[in-house]
Amino acid sequence: MFRRAFWFTAGAAAGVWATTKVNQKLKQLTPESLAAQAANKAVEAGHRLKDFALDVRAGMVQREAELGEALGLEAPAGPERELPAPPRYAALDPRTAGRAKSTKHPYPTITYNRNEDH
Template sequence: MRRLFWILIGAVIAVFIVLRGRELLERLTPRGVSRQVEKKGHEAAASFGDFMGTFRAAMAQREAELRHELNIPAKND
């Protein structure tokens, strides 16, 4: 009974290692690397877009505050 238990444990570990190995191998192939780079590029572009939106809103708010404090009329763009 103990041998059967350890054989089953070994089989489960082997299957786990094979599946993880395939996943790792896929990530290390040129196609997998290009997918990772593309994904990170999209994430970086999205976070940069969020940053720029926040920056522009804060800049406009601060400009409005300064114009109010200095009694400068608002720009007509």
């Protein structure tokens, strides 16, 4: 009698366990779940890519500092270094830029001979 009760209980427990596992797998294979898993994998890949880019940037800064020391350059290496200011050009008034003046148009026309450059 106890053997039958034991095997009945063991079978019922195995059935409940198997049903639970099958239901979990079915939930994992729904389209919504697959989309969420893909999104999570994409976010993880993005984080790994960002970490890689930061490592590469740190290596670049370190190598630039090493090369600066080896070459005797005094420029500070790092992201705090500012880029040189772009050159500023004076704005020229096209009417007074020394071009040929015309009475027909308020602004002079510019003739370009492409053979002059050769």
